[in-house]
Amino acid sequence: xxxxxxxxxxxxxxxxxxxxxxxxxxxxxxxxxxxxxxxxxxxxxxxxxxxxxxxxxxxxxxxxxxxxxxxxxxxxxxxxxxxxxxxxxxxxxxxxxxxxxxxxxxxxxxxxxxxxxxxxxxxxxxxxxxxxxxxxxxxxxxxxxxxxxxxxxxxxxxxxxxxxxxxxxxxxxxxxxxxxxxxxxxxxxxxxxxxxxxxxxxxxxxxxxxxxxxxxxxxxxxxxxxxxxxxxxxxxxxxxxxxxxxxxxxxxxxxxxxxxxxxxxxxxxxxxxxxxxxxxxxxxxxxxxxxxxxxxxxxxxxxxxxxx
Numbered sequence: 001x002x003x004x005x006x007x008x009x010x011x012x013x014x015x016x017x018x019x020x021x022x023x024x025x026x027x028x029x030x031x032x033x034x035x036x037x038x039x040x041x042x043x044x045x046x047x048x049x050x051x052x053x054x055x056x057x058x059x060x061x062x063x064x065x066x067x068x069x070x071x072x073x074x075x076x077x078x079x080x081x082x083x084x085x086x087x088x089x090x091x092x093x094x095x096x097x098x099x100x101x102x103x104x105x106x107x108x109x110x111x112x113x114x115x116x117x118x119x120x121x122x123x124x125x126x127x128x129x130x131x132x133x134x135x136x137x138x139x140x141x142x143x144x145x146x147x148x149x150x151x152x153x154x155x156x157x158x159x160x161x162x163x164x165x166x167x168x169x170x171x172x173x174x175x176x177x178x179x180x181x182x183x184x185x186x187x188x189x190x191x192x193x194x195x196x197x198x199x200x201x202x203x204x205x206x207x208x209x210x211x212x213x214x215x216x217x218x219x220x221x222x223x224x225x226x227x228x229x230x231x232x233x234x235x236x237x238x239x240x241x242x243x244x245x246x247x248x249x250x251x252x253x254x255x256x257x258x259x260x261x262x263x264x265x266x267x268x269x270x271x272x273x274x275x276x277x278x279x280x281x282x283x284x285x286x287x288x289x290x291x292x293x294x295x296x297x298x299x300x301x302x303x304x305x306x307x308x
Contacts, residue, residue: 048069048070080191081151082117082193083192085129086110086129086196087198089170089173090172090173094244096229105288106170112296115292115296116296118158125153127153128186129164130147130149132175134171134175134179174205177205184213191218192221195223196223196225197223198224198225199224210222220281221281224283224284226285226287227287231287235254237254239251239253
């Protein structure tokens with residue numbers, strides 16, 4: 001489980017609020033840690049102590065009577081869920097030749113989710129996880145072949161998410177939106193939704209999916225992963241490219257292809273940015289060749305500035 005938790009990343013983001021932008025009045029409360037459960041407005045229930053719970057939430061009088069550890073839970077009048085949606089299509093297996101970490105986009109995404117969920121857990125927020133998976137895979141909880149981890153909170157829930165991340169493998173391509181109907185029902189409440197992907201699509205399946213989760217109840221943040229190789233195309237002589245999803249290969253002259261490639265990439269990025277802007281979705285590009293803590297902390301600080 002420690003594989004996806006980088007102490008340097010945690011050190012940089014631990015004091016940065018994840019939920020920084022007010023979705024709608026009453027759902028979020030400024031920039032302070034939200035504590036969905038624990039210290040709240042109205043007492044809700046007792047639950048058994050879990051490792052990581054704060055000692056000041058312990059009910060010592062109840063312990064004296066029962067000789068068991070319980071913490072008091074309270075609920076706010078309104079709350080949101082945080083969801084992490086991960087694209088596991090094979091294009092996410094791309095690994096940069098310049099990456100010091102030696103990871104591909106999918107491994108980077110797993111570390112990103114582990115770090116963001118750590119922050120959500122420390123704030124006391126409920127969070128859930130879903131893979132956007134077109135393949136049949138074994139999963140702890142699955143429906144229509146798409147791994148689904150229900151929204152909850154607490155240290156055990158976070159540990160379960162880390163175990164879940166370890167089990168995730170790639171799938172052939174991004175699923176068609178009609179196969180996600182049941183999963184999308186889970187998002188029909190106030191939510192902060194992170195979609196982690198390179199946003200490469202065969203037709204319009206990702207755009208269609210984003211339209212489905214684009215509701216007035218939720219804020220969607222598109223975290224686009226890219227590598228330095230993609231952006232710079234610093235290749236020499238002949239280069240053989242392989243589409244990881246279709247397995248098609250093409251041999252090109254790097255010198256002759258560079259200009260056309262970079263122009264097509266600019267058009268792709270512009271189209272994606274325009275589409276996300278029309279949907280009123282936040283868009284953040286993260287370079288897998290850069291340290292995770294640098295990109296993540298800069299993203300969170302940007303959200304804080306925007307919200308003020």
